[in-house]
Amino acid sequence: MEVRVRFAPSPTGFFHIGGARTALFNWLYARHRGGKFILRIEDTDLERNIREATDVILDGMRWLGMDWDEGPEVGGDCGPYFQSQRNAVYDEYLEILRRKDCVYERDGAIFFRVSQEPQLIDDLIRGPVYRREEKDFVLYRSNGTPVFHFVNVVDDIAMKISHVIRGEDHLSNSSKHVELFRALGATVPKFAHIPLILKTNGSGKMSKRDKGALVEDYRGHQFLPEALRNYLCLLGWSPKDNREIMPIEEVIRLFDLCDVNKNNARFDDEKLSHMNAIYVKNMPLDRFLERGKILLSGIDADKDYLEKVLAICQEKLRSFEELKHFVSYFFAEDLEYDAELCSTLKRYDPVARIGEFLGEVESVTDFSEANLERIIGELGKKHGLRARDYIHTLRFALSGRTVGPSFYKMVGVMGRERVRKRLSRALEKGASQW
């Protein structure tokens, strides 16, 4: 049997992280099984501008690297893929129910007659689940438009969906759907109800209002899409061998629905940030530079210098959102020295340290990492101090910061002239405080 799965979002104007995870599990399963991943826009009963709202989702999908085989923009044999354009299909299926006398009209709406028999929901994650639908429910509103339960099932039939992979919040709805599949004489697909994503703090599932609930926010905060995707893979699924950072190809190879957890997972943004940091650190240099340069495009600097700065910062950077601040002092000569930090550095006797190093800078031309290390080492030996006594002070004088990339790399990249100027000015500026 050909595997055909679908992600069927409603274009609400945002892309919820839970929806993204549902899409991801569908996509992973399709890719794992060599099946088809279909994107269907459930835009019934929506007045807003569908175009823009759909774009938010399509952009988010592309950003996370999830491609679809059928759907908006790519087409397919089962189109159209917008429910708002499929009324003819729904009417056709409604006719089937009419002929079988499964529906009736009341208050202008069309209701479906439930059997009130327990329905089997054959769930690949939870096992067999039985649930009985007690009340007839609406298929068409009195204004003539079809509702979710009906169009969802009809489209799954028409699009030959083999596996319905969706959030557990739909498990209870499934008894309605199974009744409809049966009444329409269709094969009931396999179900896989995946656990919900709970909010980081507090109770309940994550909702659009919660911080970190929207895919576009992660994009805005400069997260790497492959990091978010990797984290999402691990929310409810794991390779079971303690691996966490995994190339997506490997996840595709291993992913299967029977390995998906049953219990809900709480979203942990600290773990996500940690994974993002690892992805940033492990990025190939050319990609790191490319992305870094885009983020620093407002800075007027020599290209070669900019690239060198970026290159030495990669190992310490945790997220691209911090990048601009992390490197700003490399490109600004007017450093501000925080008074409080100045006073905590007093113990190193900054004026003396800076003076000693400046003396060396005047006479040295080799600014290689190794030579700088040698110089600091010798200064230390000569004055009975340790390298750190110099490094703390000098970093502060050169950058106005207490943290940054490797000290020797930083000095090397700044170069002799810049270092000399900055140290001289640091002596003037800090003189009163030191």
Place this chain on the structure above:
RNA sequence: GUCCCGUUCGUCUAGUCUGGUCCAGGACACAGGAUUUUCAUUCCUGCAACAUGGGUUCGAAUCCCAUACGGGACGCCA
């Protein structure tokens, strides 16, 4: 309220199907420590869990039941 699903460290999880190798493993976070190169990196160490009560069994995190707790669904929303 009714129905459905779930319950291993604070969090994500491995182990549960096929009971013994689990006084429960990994990761994040947290706390200590290390590096004659500093820091937000890296490395090491530590802290920390089988919801509770019954049962089955020589033996249960693993099987069964009950309770508690958590989540979800009960819309002419999707």
